Amino acid sequence: MPTRVMHLDVDAFFASVEQLRDPRLRNKPVAVGNGVVASPSYEARARGVTTAMPLHQALRICPELIVLDGRQEVYRCFTEAIWEIGRRYAPAMETFLDEAFADFSGTEHVYPDLLDLGARIRKEVRDEVGLPITVGIAKNRMISKLAAKTVKPDGLREIREGEEEAFLLPLPIGKIAGMGPKTTELFHDMNIRTIAEFRTIPLATLVAMLGKVGASLYERARGQDSRPIHEREIPRQISRETSLEKATADRGELEGVLFYLVDRAIRAIRKMGLKTRTMRIRLRYSDGEDNETSLSFPPTAFDEDLQPLARKLLWKLYTRRVTVRFVGTGFSGFEAGDGQLELFTDESLARFHAAVDAVRDKFGHGAIVAGRAIELLNRLPHDAHGFVLRTPSLTK
Amino acid sequence: MTEILIGSAGWSYKDWAGIVYPKPLPKGFDELAYLAQFVDCIEINSSFYRPPTAAMGEAWARRTPDRLVFTAKVWERLTHDREPFSDADAKLYLQGITPLVRAGKLGALLFQYPWSFENTPAARDRVERAADALRGWAPLAIELRHSSWLNALDFLRGLNLNFCNIDQPPSSTSITGTRIVTGPVGYVRFHGRNAKAWFAPSGRGDKYDYLYSREELRAWEEAIREMEAEKLFVILNNHFQGKGMANAFMLMRALGKERRPPPDTLRALYPDVLP
Numbered sequence: 001m002p003t004r005v006m007h008l009d010v011d012a013f014f015a016s017v018e019q020l021r022d023p024r025l026r027n028k029p030v031a032v033g034n035g036v037v038a039s040p041s042y043e044a045r046a047r048g049v050t051t052a053m054p055l056h057q058a059l060r061i062c063p064e065l066i067v068l069d070g071r072q073e074v075y076r077c078f079t080e081a082i083w084e085i086g087r088r089y090a091p092a093m094e095t096f097l098d099e100a101f102a103d104f105s106g107t108e109h110v111y112p113d114l115l116d117l118g119a120r121i122r123k124e125v126r127d128e129v130g131l132p133i134t135v136g137i138a139k140n141r142m143i144s145k146l147a148a149k150t151v152k153p154d155g156l157r158e159i160r161e162g163e164e165e166a167f168l169l170p171l172p173i174g175k176i177a178g179m180g181p182k183t184t185e186l187f188h189d190m191n192i193r194t195i196a197e198f199r200t201i202p203l204a205t206l207v208a209m210l211g212k213v214g215a216s217l218y219e220r221a222r223g224q225d226s227r228p229i230h231e232r233e234i235p236r237q238i239s240r241e242t243s244l245e246k247a248t249a250d251r252g253e254l255e256g257v258l259f260y261l262v263d264r265a266i267r268a269i270r271k272m273g274l275k276t277r278t279m280r281i282r283l284r285y286s287d288g289e290d291n292e293t294s295l296s297f298p299p300t301a302f303d304e305d306l307q308p309l310a311r312k313l314l315w316k317l318y319t320r321r322v323t324v325r326f327v328g329t330g331f332s333g334f335e336a337g338d339g340q341l342e343l344f345t346d347e348s349l350a351r352f353h354a355a356v357d358a359v360r361d362k363f364g365h366g367a368i369v370a371g372r373a374i375e376l377l378n379r380l381p382h383d384a385h386g387f388v389l390r391t392p393s394l395t396k
Numbered sequence: 397m398t399e400i401l402i403g404s405a406g407w408s409y410k411d412w413a414g415i416v417y418p419k420p421l422p423k424g425f426d427e428l429a430y431l432a433q434f435v436d437c438i439e440i441n442s443s444f445y446r447p448p449t450a451a452m453g454e455a456w457a458r459r460t461p462d463r464l465v466f467t468a469k470v471w472e473r474l475t476h477d478r479e480p481f482s483d484a485d486a487k488l489y490l491q492g493i494t495p496l497v498r499a500g501k502l503g504a505l506l507f508q509y510p511w512s513f514e515n516t517p518a519a520r521d522r523v524e525r526a527a528d529a530l531r532g533w534a535p536l537a538i539e540l541r542h543s544s545w546l547n548a549l550d551f552l553r554g555l556n557l558n559f560c561n562i563d564q565p566p567s568s569t570s571i572t573g574t575r576i577v578t579g580p581v582g583y584v585r586f587h588g589r590n591a592k593a594w595f596a597p598s599g600r601g602d603k604y605d606y607l608y609s610r611e612e613l614r615a616w617e618e619a620i621r622e623m624e625a626e627k628l629f630v631i632l633n634n635h636f637q638g639k640g641m642a643n644a645f646m647l648m649r650a651l652g653k654e655r656r657p658p659p660d661t662l663r664a665l666y667p668d669v670l671p
Contacts, residue, residue, distance in 0.1 A: 011580070026553065027577070029624070042580040046398045046624040115498055123532030126556060132580075150500050153580045153626055154535045154556075157500035170462070 001226045004104040006118060007136040007144035008086060010079065011153040013098035014039035014296075017078050018068055020130050030066045031058055035312070038070060038277060038296040042153060052298040070296040072097075072278055072332045076236065081129045088124075089117060094229045096335040097277070101141055103229035115158045122156060139164070142177040142225040149175075164223040169196040176220045178213070195221050234274070234334050240265045241328030247286045249323045255311060261329045262310050266303055269331060275299035277333030279306060281313040284326035293317050299335050398582070398628050400620060401465055401503065402648050403437035404640055405585065405633035415638035415661055432460040434656055435644065437467060437503060439585075439631045444469035444508065448492025457499040465503040466496050467537070467583075467629055474526045475507050486529040497533050503629060504581050505530055506560060508539040511570055515544035520551060527555050535581040537629075541570045553578045558625075560584070563616070565591035575619045582625030584616070586643065588634035605636035608643045610669065617650045642666040 010016065014032035019025045019041060029044035031037045037058050040049040047062040059065055075097060083095045089111065090102035104111055111117050118135040125133050136148025137158040147157045147167070159167050173195060174184045192198050198221050206214030219225070240261040248254065258281070269276055280294035293313055300306065310329065318324065407428050413419045417427060431438065440456070442448065448456075448468075456466065471489045474481045496502040507526055513519060527536055538552060539560035545552075552559060559576045560583040566572050575584075587594075588606025620630060630647060632640030642662055646669055648654040657663075663670045 027624075042626040043577075043624040045626055048397050115494060119497075119532035121532075123528075126531060132556070147500070155500070156497055156533060158498045160498070 002103045002105045002141070002229050003139055004107065004114060005138060005140055005144040005229060006086075006090070006102040006104060006114060006121075007138075007141070007148045008082070008100045008102065008121070009134045009136075009145075009148050009152065010082065010098040011132040011134055012039055012041055012045075013079075013131075014068075014070055014075055015041035015044070016131050017075055020078075021074075025066060028066055029062050029064055030068065031055070032068050032070050032296065034069055034295045034297075035309070036297050038298065070278055070294075070333065072236075075333075078129060078131060082125050082131065082133065085124050085128060086121060089121065092229055092231055094232060094336075096234060096274075097333050099145075099335060101144070101229045101336075115156065118156050118158070140223070140225040141227050141229065142220055143167070143223055145177070146171070146175055168221070168223055169194065169199075171195050173198045173221075176217055177225060178216060178220060183210070183213075183217075234272075237280075237330045237332045238265050238268050238276075239280075239328060239330030241282070241326065241330075243326045244324070247323035247325035249321070251318075254318065254324060254327065255314060257327045258310050258314055258329060259307055261327065262306055263303060265329055265331055266301060266306060269334070270301045270337070272334075273337045274334040275301045275337045276331040277335065278331065279309060279313065280330040280332070281310065281317055282326070282328040282330075283314075283317050283324050285320060285322045286325050287322055289320070289322075291317050296333065299333075301337055398621075398623065398625055400628045400630060400651060400653065401436035402630045402644055402651070402653060403435035403439065403632070404431060404635070404644060405439040405631050406441040406635060407431045407438060408442075409635055409638075411637050412635075412641075415665055416641050416659060418659075418661065426459055428456065429459045432464045434641075434658070435464075436653070436655075437465045437629055437631070439506070439629075439633075440466055440468040443489070443492065444472050447471050447473075447489040450491050450495055453492045453495035457495050457501050460501070462501075464501065466501055467504040467506055467631070468493060468496070468502060470505055470507045470526070470530065474529065475509055480525070481529070483529070490530070490533060493533065502534045503627065504535045504537045504558065504583065505533065506537045506539060506583070507557075508560075509541070511541040513540065514542045515540075515548045520548065523557070524555060527557055531556075535579065535627075537581060537583045539583075539585065543569050543571050546571060546574075549576065549578055558583060562587060563589070565589045565594045567595070575623055577623050577625045580626040582623045582628035583631070584620070584623075584629070585631045585633050586616075586640065588636075588639070602636070604634045605639070606634045607639040607666065607669065608634070608646075610646065613643060613646055613650070617647065620647075620651065638662055638665065642669055645670055 015030045018030055018032060027043060029047055030041040031044050031049055032039045033055055035055060037049055037051055037053045037055060040051065044062060044065055049058045049062050049065060055067060079097055083093060083100055086093050086100060086102050090104060091107060092103040094101045104114060114137045118137055122133055122135055125131060132154045134148045134152045134155040136144045138144040138147050139161060143159050143164055147159045151157045172193060173179055173187055203218045206218050277299050278294055278296045280292060282292040284290050293316055295309055295313055297309060413421060417430060473485050493502060530536060535558055537558040537560045539562060556579055558579040558581040561574045561576055562572055562585045564570060564572045564587040588604050590603060590606040593602035593605060620628060632644045634640040645658045658670055
């Protein structure tokens with residue numbers, strides 16, 4: 001269990017990179033996104049543009065907004081440069097696209113003052129990479145991340161041993177790692193709004209309401225978060241693709257295949273404890289023409305968020321009266337999920353996901369298939385591992 | 397939307413007794429804690445004259461509510477002295493600032509340069525060196541009064557220095573009334589427009605003896621709403637007899653940010669602007 005954690009968070013990441021690379025964009029309201037705002041610059045924020053806002057709304061409130069498509073590979077280069085600076089000091093780091101956790105447990109003799117180190121790292125990142133980062137320091141992941149959130153942008157903060165209670169108690173319950181919007185609503189209905197109020201609920205009650213999730217929220221509300229920080233390979237992309245046995249122009253069938261592929265990819269993403277921010281769809285027509293398009297969105301690991309977006313992308317892409325013989329989807333722009341708990345946006349939905357995953361683990365992916373993918377059950381052969389796809393695809 | 401924080405430059409003024417503060421002051425009265433009830437932010441001015449100690453920094457953090465944000469003037473050793481400052485000087489200054497940073501209560505460090513400090517290569521080197529010494533601890537803001545710096549905004553942006561706009565009596569060489577934003581933190585300081593005292597060698601108190609009228613503040617209200625910063629500090633430095641605080645309340649009311657009604661003693665002295 002870590003005892004000294006530093007959270008590093010790049011401020012307005014995508015927009016900051018774009019403004020750094022193109023001086024003409026500096027001091028202008030910029031938003032990176034496609035369909036919705038994935039990353040607004042501070043100038044755009046000042047005008048009321050927020051992350052997850054639909055772009056048409058953003059343009060209404062800020063007509064001068066400059067909208068750019070995301071460029072994951074470019075952003076990745078910048079963060080790798082930032083995390084390299086962190087690695088000069090941190091024995092272990094867990095890195096994502098625009099945030100990282102550094103574990104300094106046991107380094108008291110080398111780095112007695114993590115606040116001083118945090119300032120040094122912030123300076124070096126600004127000097128060498130040109131990007132602003134905010135740093136939060138505390139005894140575990142959850143509190144270090146919360147500390148950083150309170151002082152963004154361009155901030156630095158440390159919650160010392162013994163200060164956790166005073167810091168956490170007044171915070172709204174939505175700040176508890178793993179407390180999703182629908183669970184938050186549930187407690188708001190019970191007039192529980194702050195962590196102090198949430199802590200009046202006994203453990204037995206939380207478990208009865210939410211099962212294992214309830215037990216974890218109980219601990220997290222008390223500032224306990226034993227999730228380790230470890231180096232791990234975060235893939236650049238997780239994709240699933242297939243050739244179709246028989247090329248088709250049937251909209252229902254194409255949607256079904258796509259939803260199935262999205263389903264499989266997002267399950268892999270959830271299993272890795274990640275959320276994704278970019279989806280790419282690819283089609284190959286029977287005459288060999290290849291088309292692809294992508295979309296950025298606020299971080300998510302939910303099918304319910306992604307299926308409507310996948311549908312939208314598919315119909316944007318599929319514009320020819322020619323049959324399709326290949327469908328593919330890929331996800332990138334990963335960031336830390338807040339652990340499995342983050343998936344549970346409401347009790348029934350949470351149990352549904354947990355149950356589906358458990359059944360799939362036991363009986364194979366084809367055992368339960370959601371939504372439009374059910375149509376495929378009648379059209380494609382399947383075995384214990386799910387539908388038989390023409391070409392297996394690999395996580396890149 | 398922009399987070400607008402309105403507050404006072406300093407809090408320890410003898411002439412505030414009976415105006416901003418009660419008179420007589422009750423035993424153990426804490427001026428800082430009292431003032432913090434009314435404002436979003438407080439600019440620490442004493443740090444310009446001498447580096448605060450860690451104990452002072454800790455006390456400031458402890459005596460104010462969690463939501464209260466400080467900005468702090470940088471020690472004049474780093475900005476005004478001809479003799480270049482040392483790393484030890486910067487470290488000494490940071491010792492007092494660190495407790496505020498740790499507590500998440502330092503919104504900006506303000507470098508203030510004299511009105512005569514012109515934009516020259518040597519001056520830019522000095523600015524760069526000073527910024528470098530404190531970079532990483534908090535957003536850095538800079539108050540440059542000489543008009544030649546208006547040609548150096550890209551230079552300031554390049555150093556991630558947030559421009560501090562001022563309102564002071566107009567002069568041919570001084571910057572005043574600008575609404576410039578060069579980073580995510582915006583800053584405006586109101587010094588008052590007492591031109592007679594400003595340009596004459598009179599007592600300090602007179603220099604800041606000015607009460608902005610409603611009309612004068614109305615123009616600023618609009619500017620404050622339009623400045624494109626993520627956080628905007630609005631500091632009233634026309635502290636003479638609490639006039640800055642009266643103006644602070646006027647701005648808070650106009651922008652819908654009044655936390656509590658002004659003290660009765662302040663309203664009694666300025667009934668026209670604080671009905």
